[in-house]
Amino acid sequence: MIILQELRKRYGGREVLSGISVTFQTGLVHVITGVSGSGKTTLLQILAGYDNPTSGAIQMQKPLRLEYAPQDFLLFSNLTVWQHMQLKAAARHLEGGWYERAQRLLADLGMASYARSRISMLSGGERRRIQLALALLAPCDVLLLDEPTSNLDAMASEHVWATLAREGVGKTMMICSHAPVPEQFRLVRWQLRGGLLDGEK
Numbered sequence: 098m099i100i101l102q103e104l105r106k107r108y109g110g111r112e113v114l115s116g117i118s119v120t121f122q123t124g125l126v127h128v129i130t131g132v133s134g135s136g137k138t139t140l141l142q143i144l145a146g147y148d149n150p151t152s153g154a155i156q157m158q159k160p161l162r163l164e165y166a167p168q169d170f171l172l173f174s175n176l177t178v179w180q181h182m183q184l185k186a187a188a189r190h191l192e193g194g195w196y197e198r199a200q201r202l203l204a205d206l207g208m209a210s211y212a213r214s215r216i217s218m219l220s221g222g223e224r225r226r227i228q229l230a231l232a233l234l235a236p237c238d239v240l241l242l243d244e245p246t247s248n249l250d251a252m253a254s255e256h257v258w259a260t261l262a263r264e265g266v267g268k269t270m271m272i273c274s275h276a277p278v279p280e281q282f283r284l285v286r287w288q289l290r291g292g293l294l295d296g297e298k
């Protein structure tokens with residue numbers, strides 16, 4: 098369970114999050130929608146620990162391992178896909194055997210033949226899938242995914258949802274997405290509006 102208490106975020110004079118108090122139940126897929134600029138990315142970044150709220154608190158019942166796939170690409174253009182996997186494995190202290198998992202993730206996401214490609218050679222949709230493979234490489238409890246299927250065609254999107262359906266078992270997911278999220282997940286829908294987060298009525 099992740100509990101937000103009166104979470105606020107201001108940028109200069111502008112309040113983007115206006116005192117959000119909600120509970121995200123574990124093991125469910127929380128889909129967060131809202132118009133462009135409503136604060137979806139801001140909320141995910143605060144949950145991921147990439148940014149601080151202006152005030153308010155985030156409570157977790159126990160320490161949770163979070164992985165974040167941001168909307169903007171946090172990738173090194175001169176490194177290859179496989180070098181990114183190696184960096185991630187080192188950062189998360191993954192034991193031997195992670196490379197089979199990395200290979201499988203790349204294959205599942207339709208990216209097996211790109212392991213030796215430099216990031217600079219990849220399209221936006223290909224980078225999106227690498228970002229996702231990196232988020233999925235290490236074990237985690239919570240997946241924070243910002244627009245996981247943006248820049249993707251229908252087939253690549255299907256690869257992503259199928260991979261998330263398999264890899265996400267037992268995990269809590271928070272997904273910001275302008276594209277529909279398939280009904281196969283146990284979905285909870287939220288809408289960010291006027292700085293507040295409403296559950297779907």
Ligand SMILES: Nc1ncnc2c1ncn2[C@@H]1O[C@H](COP(=O)(O)OP(=O)(O)OP(=O)(O)O)[C@@H](O)[C@H]1O
Binds near residue numbers: 113131138139140168
């Ligand atoms: N670092 C920042 N400094 C100042 N303003 C910011 C900063 N980051 C975001 N904002 C502003 O906060 C608001 C919310 O941005 P955010 O990226 O969270 O929206 P979003 O709902 O994810 O939008 P989109 O659907 O377009 O990705 C926007 O008006 C944006 O300009």
